[in-house]
Amino acid sequence: MINRECGIFKTTYQADMALYTVPLARITVAGFLAFFALILPFILDVKHLVWANLVGINLVAALGLNLLVGFAGQISVGHAAFMAVGGYTAAIMTSRADMPFWVGLVGGGVFAAFYGLLVGLPSVRVKGFYLAIATLAAQFITEWTVNHVRWIGGKGFQASIIVPPAKLGGLVLDTEREKYFLILAIAIVATVALLNIARTRLGRAFVAIRDRDIAAEIMGVDIVRYKLLAFMISSFYAGVAGALWVYYLGNANIESFRIVESINFLAMVIIGGLGSVLGTIFGAAFVTILPLALEDILQNFKGVIPVSDIHSFVAHLRFAVFGGLIMLFLMVEPEGLNRLWRNIKDYFRVWPFPY
Amino acid sequence: MNEMLLEVQNVYLSFGGVQALRGVSLEARKSEILAIIGPNGAGKTSLINAVCGHYHPQRGRILFKGIDITRLPPHRIAALGVARTFQNVALFRDMTVLDNIMLGRHVKMKSNPLACALYWGLAQREEIRHREVVERIIDFLEIEHIRKVPAGALPYGLQKRVELGRALALEPELLLLDEPMAGMNLDEKEDMARFILDVQEELGIGIILIEHDMGVVMDISDRVIVLDLGEKICEGRPEEVVSDPRAIKAYLGEAIAPKGG
Numbered sequence: 367m368i369n370r371e372c373g374i375f376k377t378t379y380q381a382d383m384a385l386y387t388v389p390l391a392r393i394t395v396a397g398f399l400a401f402f403a404l405i406l407p408f409i410l411d412v413k414h415l416v417w418a419n420l421v422g423i424n425l426v427a428a429l430g431l432n433l434l435v436g437f438a439g440q441i442s443v444g445h446a447a448f449m450a451v452g453g454y455t456a457a458i459m460t461s462r463a464d465m466p467f468w469v470g471l472v473g474g475g476v477f478a479a480f481y482g483l484l485v486g487l488p489s490v491r492v493k494g495f496y497l498a499i500a501t502l503a504a505q506f507i508t509e510w511t512v513n514h515v516r517w518i519g520g521k522g523f524q525a526s527i528i529v530p531p532a533k534l535g536g537l538v539l540d541t542e543r544e545k546y547f548l549i550l551a552i553a554i555v556a557t558v559a560l561l562n563i564a565r566t567r568l569g570r571a572f573v574a575i576r577d578r579d580i581a582a583e584i585m586g587v588d589i590v591r592y593k594l595l596a597f598m599i600s601s602f603y604a605g606v607a608g609a610l611w612v613y614y615l616g617n618a619n620i621e622s623f624r625i626v627e628s629i630n631f632l633a634m635v636i637i638g639g640l641g642s643v644l645g646t647i648f649g650a651a652f653v654t655i656l657p658l659a660l661e662d663i664l665q666n667f668k669g670v671i672p673v674s675d676i677h678s679f680v681a682h683l684r685f686a687v688f689g690g691l692i693m694l695f696l697m698v699e700p701e702g703l704n705r706l707w708r709n710i711k712d713y714f715r716v717w718p719f720p721y
Numbered sequence: 722m723n724e725m726l727l728e729v730q731n732v733y734l735s736f737g738g739v740q741a742l743r744g745v746s747l748e749a750r751k752s753e754i755l756a757i758i759g760p761n762g763a764g765k766t767s768l769i770n771a772v773c774g775h776y777h778p779q780r781g782r783i784l785f786k787g788i789d790i791t792r793l794p795p796h797r798i799a800a801l802g803v804a805r806t807f808q809n810v811a812l813f814r815d816m817t818v819l820d821n822i823m824l825g826r827h828v829k830m831k832s833n834p835l836a837c838a839l840y841w842g843l844a845q846r847e848e849i850r851h852r853e854v855v856e857r858i859i860d861f862l863e864i865e866h867i868r869k870v871p872a873g874a875l876p877y878g879l880q881k882r883v884e885l886g887r888a889l890a891l892e893p894e895l896l897l898l899d900e901p902m903a904g905m906n907l908d909e910k911e912d913m914a915r916f917i918l919d920v921q922e923e924l925g926i927g928i929i930l931i932e933h934d935m936g937v938v939m940d941i942s943d944r945v946i947v948l949d950l951g952e953k954i955c956e957g958r959p960e961e962v963v964s965d966p967r968a969i970k971a972y973l974g975e976a977i978a979p980k981g982g
């Protein structure tokens with residue numbers, strides 16, 4: 367991804383519109399894909415495979431949130447609620463109705479999409495702060511409903527439902543590595559789909575609404591339709607991620623879909639870079655791994671530092687850290703880690719001649 | 722002589738207590754440049770806003786090609802073939818010039834969200850087809866060199882040109898230009914005047930042009946309407962209007978002889 371594009375001359379519009387217009391970039395991306403598919407799963411131990419799997423699931427959800435917030439410019443602090451809808455839909459479909467795993471996965475996405483349509487309705491009339499409050503309300507209503515409607519969560523503690531592992535044909539995906547491949551495949555599809563949306567009619571309409579909704583409307587974009595579409599697609603991503611999560615965990619549990627998770631997803635897209643797909647990958651990895659790695663490091667100092675329960679200490683610390691980082695990035699570098707990455711690239715492009 | 726495009730019939734538009742338009746009627750035809758002039762606050766921009774559906778008049782009717790568009794939302798009016806530029810440039814600042822103009826093709830494109838997400842196949846073919854149209858517009862406006870530049874990073878004069886390109890991409894039958902040359906230097910004005918004339922002659926579309934520079938208005942418009950305080954006070958060929966006492970009193974006095982007069 368660090369490439370020099372000098373001397374490259376595009377001769378067709380097709381080539382000019384390709385995702386990676388520089389041949390070297392295509393090779394680099396292929397290299398990374400090969401690494402994630404063929405090397406990483408075989409060199410990581412189980413503990414770190416878990417980390418990778420969490421990053422993958424979070425990435426799917428964060429891509430959806432970035433489509434909504436970064437591309438279409440609509441705010442949502444209820445992303446975890448859409449995950450909950452997808453997760454519980456999948457859980458109910460597979461554990462109670464005995465439907466196959468992939469039906470639950472798609473069903474979770476589709477059901478969450480329609481839920482998103484509903485929650486997105488206020489965006490037709492209000493923006494910014496008021497929309498944030500509306501989605502916040504949706505978050506709490508969803509948490510409450512899952513917790514209190516017996517038909518959904520059953521009688522179990524924390525509305526939890528046991529979910530059988532994903533099955534593909536005769537293959538039961540129940541080891542960490544098998545799950546890794548499933549999550550990787552879905553994360554790749556989700557990433558490519560968002561890249562495609564970003565470079566076509568749909569993505570332009572979203573960005574136009576974000577940049578200047580009045581001009582977008584005057585140019586023929588039906589902004590009501592496209593705002594609702596943004597909510598639907600974003601929630602579809604969240605729903606699929608939620609479904610993936612319950613299959614991964616073997617258990618649907620309301621604690622996984624609380625407001626704090628919504629804030630975490632916002633942290634991923636803001637720290638990674640609003641409106642950037644690559645940034646979302648950075649953001650999801652960073653926000654997921656940082657607290658895990660921090661806890662790991664602190665465990666080594668057990669007894670040395672005056673903290674009795676390191677796990678909950680880190681759990682609390684991460685909110686302070688991510689809260690601070692969100693503010694910092696919003697103020698100093700609104701384009702997030704993606705921008706820092708570009709700056710590094712630009713530096714190397716002219717290296718060793720800085721001028 | 723010439724096909725009717727737009728009929729504005731007795732339109733009233735007010736904002737709270739401010740009467741922006743009071744019973745304005747006018748007609749615009751295919752292949753003509755109709756200039757609208759008048760002092761600041763006369764209601765020129767409001768008129769365009771009413772035509773493109775941004776504001777809906779309290780009274781009166783607006784017909785486009787015989788279709789009543791008075792209450793239609795802006796995106797429907799755009800799809801019928803009405804495009805505009807804004808007095809204060811309203812480009813999508815974070816989008817490249819290319820994407821801004823590609824967005825102008827929105828109503829001409831059909832790919833649904835699923836096709837867009839899948840890309841290869843339908844959506845890609847459509848993108849390429851429309852990219853070709855957009856490249857012709859880019860050639861015509863001589864902005865090849867800034868294709869990939871974010872619109873917000875361009876100097877004002879170029880932004881105005883890109884905005885014209887975005888409007889043209891819609892392949893409108895009626896083009897509304899709100900002070901397209903404001904704030905430009907002489908060279909830029911000449912270029913813009915040439916583009917407007919070329920558009921009208923080659924594409925045969927109707928143009929409504931709001932412009933303060935009377936030299937430009939005299940040079941390129943076929944007909945002129947003078948607005949003052951929300952009312953149409955006179956109308957005619959450019960040379961008729963400049964000698965009309967009502968026009969001179971309301972507006973031209975200052976515009977033609979800015980010092981003294």
Ligand SMILES: Nc1ncnc2c1ncn2[C@@H]1O[C@H](COP(=O)(O)OP(=O)(O)O)[C@@H](O)[C@H]1O
Nearest residue numbers: 736739740741760761762763764765766767768
């Ligand atoms: N959105 C608005 N809200 C309130 N008043 C407006 C609005 N738009 C225009 N006006 C008022 O309508 C009158 C006509 O304005 P405008 O159409 O912009 O004039 P012009 O374009 O001829 O300079 C002015 O008095 C202006 O203040």
Ligand SMILES: [Mg+2]
Nearest residue numbers: 765766767808
């Ligand atoms: Mg005006």
